[in-house]
Amino acid sequence: MSEITVPHRPPVGAMRSRRPAKAAVPLSTPLTGLPRLLILFVVAGLVVVPLLATVIGGFKELGELRTNPFGLPKVWHWENYWGILDSLRYWRILGNSLYISTVTVALTLAVAAPAAFAFAHLRFFGERYLFNYFILGLTFPFATAILPLFIKVRDLGLLDTHWGIILPQVAFNQAFSILLMRNAFRALPSELLDAALVDGCGYIRFFVSITLPLSRPILATVGVISFVMSWNNFLLPLVVINTNSKYPWTLGLMDYQGEFIVAWQLILAFITLTILPAMLMFMLAQKHIVSGLTAGAVKG
Amino acid sequence: MADTTAVSPGRQKDVRSGALTALIFLPPALTVFTLFVIVPIVEAGWYGFYNWNGLAALDNFVGFENYRQLFANKVFGHALINNLLIIAVSLLIQLPLALAMAVLLADRLFGAVAFRMLFFLPYILAEVAAGLIWRFMFDGDYGLISHAWQALGGDPLFILADRNWAFAAVLTVIVWKYFGFHMMLYIAGLQNIDASLYEAAAIDGANGWQRFRHITLPGLKPMILLSVFFSILGSLHFFDMVVPLTGGGPLNSTHTIVSFLYYFGVGRMRIGFGSAVGVFLFVLCVVAAFGYKRLLMRDE
Numbered sequence: 377m378s379e380i381t382v383p384h385r386p387p388v389g390a391m392r393s394r395r396p397a398k399a400a401v402p403l404s405t406p407l408t409g410l411p412r413l414l415i416l417f418v419v420a421g422l423v424v425v426p427l428l429a430t431v432i433g434g435f436k437e438l439g440e441l442r443t444n445p446f447g448l449p450k451v452w453h454w455e456n457y458w459g460i461l462d463s464l465r466y467w468r469i470l471g472n473s474l475y476i477s478t479v480t481v482a483l484t485l486a487v488a489a490p491a492a493f494a495f496a497h498l499r500f501f502g503e504r505y506l507f508n509y510f511i512l513g514l515t516f517p518f519a520t521a522i523l524p525l526f527i528k529v530r531d532l533g534l535l536d537t538h539w540g541i542i543l544p545q546v547a548f549n550q551a552f553s554i555l556l557m558r559n560a561f562r563a564l565p566s567e568l569l570d571a572a573l574v575d576g577c578g579y580i581r582f583f584v585s586i587t588l589p590l591s592r593p594i595l596a597t598v599g600v601i602s603f604v605m606s607w608n609n610f611l612l613p614l615v616v617i618n619t620n621s622k623y624p625w626t627l628g629l630m631d632y633q634g635e636f637i638v639a640w641q642l643i644l645a646f647i648t649l650t651i652l653p654a655m656l657m658f659m660l661a662q663k664h665i666v667s668g669l670t671a672g673a674v675k676g
Numbered sequence: 677m678a679d680t681t682a683v684s685p686g687r688q689k690d691v692r693s694g695a696l697t698a699l700i701f702l703p704p705a706l707t708v709f710t711l712f713v714i715v716p717i718v719e720a721g722w723y724g725f726y727n728w729n730g731l732a733a734l735d736n737f738v739g740f741e742n743y744r745q746l747f748a749n750k751v752f753g754h755a756l757i758n759n760l761l762i763i764a765v766s767l768l769i770q771l772p773l774a775l776a777m778a779v780l781l782a783d784r785l786f787g788a789v790a791f792r793m794l795f796f797l798p799y800i801l802a803e804v805a806a807g808l809i810w811r812f813m814f815d816g817d818y819g820l821i822s823h824a825w826q827a828l829g830g831d832p833l834f835i836l837a838d839r840n841w842a843f844a845a846v847l848t849v850i851v852w853k854y855f856g857f858h859m860m861l862y863i864a865g866l867q868n869i870d871a872s873l874y875e876a877a878a879i880d881g882a883n884g885w886q887r888f889r890h891i892t893l894p895g896l897k898p899m900i901l902l903s904v905f906f907s908i909l910g911s912l913h914f915f916d917m918v919v920p921l922t923g924g925g926p927l928n929s930t931h932t933i934v935s936f937l938y939y940f941g942v943g944r945m946r947i948g949f950g951s952a953v954g955v956f957l958f959v960l961c962v963v964a965a966f967g968y969k970r971l972l973m974r975d976e
Contacts, residue, residue, distance in 0.1 A: 406884025547712030
């Protein structure tokens with residue numbers, strides 16, 4: 377039986393048999409076993425301690441943060457958390473962020489996907505120049521535009537509205553979205569398009585009923601990147617929004633901290649609860665989020 | 677031959693209907709991108725020559741005065757040094773750490789996936805939340821670091837209030853937050869290295885370090901280049917965490933280019949001066965992008 381399972385590589389097997397200890401060792405990792413785990417656990421500890429301190433600190437009383445900084449709370453003060461969960465401001469800032477991010481993702485995809493399709497499959501005048509025009513946007517720092525954007529949003533009457541955040545976000549998402557989606561649309565087999573055209577299927581129908589359903593992975597990647605960027609955005613809302621009730625959670629968190637300055641136990645509980653949605657999403661869809669964020673970066 | 681002549685009128689039609697489709701598919705992206713990305717960037721270049729508070733008429737043309745003031749500004753000079761420090765720490769500490777973790781976690785050894793997720797976790801945290809968590813960690817009265825120092829017999833440490841140490845604290849947070857992202861880049865890169873190279877090297881008797889030095893490192897070169905590029909761009913864009921950590925203080929010692937733009941341009945509604953900072957930032961980003969492109973091209 378073993379003859380059948382490894383018929384092609386007798387020489388390697390022979391070499392391995394001379395070095396039995398090496399055979400099981402993964403070859404690209406110079407360090408294995410206990411030393412490897414030791415290093416990993418030390419780094420993991422450094423990563424985790426601030427997060428744990430935040431979650432646990434939220435269960436303490438202010439005084440206990442000083443008297444018992446490292447231990448578990450002697451009494452778990454759930455009321456720190458319940459008080460926040462019971463408040464309108466918490467749910468409102470999360471709701472605002474959810475609204476802004478969802479609309480941003482939907483609009484980014486709706487606007488960028490057709491454009492990406494045009495660059496992937498259509499021939500038209502100035503195709504290459506227009507594509508480069510969009511790609512130029514990849515190098516543009518958002519902060520350069522912030523002051524003129526403020527003026528523009530103000531002149532459009534969008535200051536202190538969620539649209540004043542959504543529209544610039546959608547615009548700044550175009551460059552990477554169009555690039556990633558164009559590449560993915562191009563990678564679909566070209567026979568599909570040829571066959572569809574021969575059968576009298578128009579471009580628009582081809583785009584809607586063939587390209588989009590086949591491109592779910594790239595749509596998900598672009599969606600994840602857009603969502604995370606919008607969810608975490610700070611500078612733009614900081615400049616555009618000035619009414620508390622319209623704050624996204626990033627501004628709401630800073631606002632809360634500014635109000636409770638040294639009541640660290642409350643601030644820690646508030647941080648924990650505001651990062652909780654992102655953490656949960658990450659736990660549930662870690663593969664998509666990691667591959668979305670890194671693949672997007674690599675391919676972009 | 678007969679076949680091609682039969683097809684080509686149809687092709688002609690396809691091209692024409694393709695151009696028409698482009699006329700529907702492109703304008704939304706083109707409009708939103710032009711209005712909210714290109715126009716504001718161009719306007720930044722224009723406003724940079726004016727002294728303007730955003731309200732009065734835009735008629736106080738000052739030529740290069742904003743730029744002269746900018747380069748004479750001590751706080752801005754300090755901010756530039758801070759940006760360089762971020763790049764230095766990214767290259768000297770974060771990059772080796774990310775690379776080491778990637779190598780230890782590239783193979784599916786025990787716990788690899790769990791550690792990867794854990795190390796990536798800080799990256800998906802919003803900068804504002806991460807900043808506040810570390811503002812707590814560094815707090816002199818309540819923070820864990822100060823308490824750990826006191827446990828060793830020291831006095832309470834007010835790191836973020838100490839102009840000699842505040843930025844070192846910011847740099848620590850940067851490594852904590854971003855090394856996981858760079859690690860993922862390297863893991864993606866490691867997966868592109870041909871496993872048979874490692875086998876061959878092992879057969880030739882190369883040890884772990886030699887395999888790393890002669891296979892892993894050269895194979896990762898494009899990824900290292902990308903990671904360095906992201907570190908430089910990240911430094912140039914760095915802003916969100918400055919606000920919760922230090923607000924640029926103490927004594928304006930922890931500003932970066934963008935936080936300088938925010939506090940001295942947006943905060944004081946000096947549209948012209950802030951735009952000049954933006955233009956300077958823009959130039960740096962474009963130079964970095966083209967430098968990266970050239971390095972890549974030379975490599976290929």
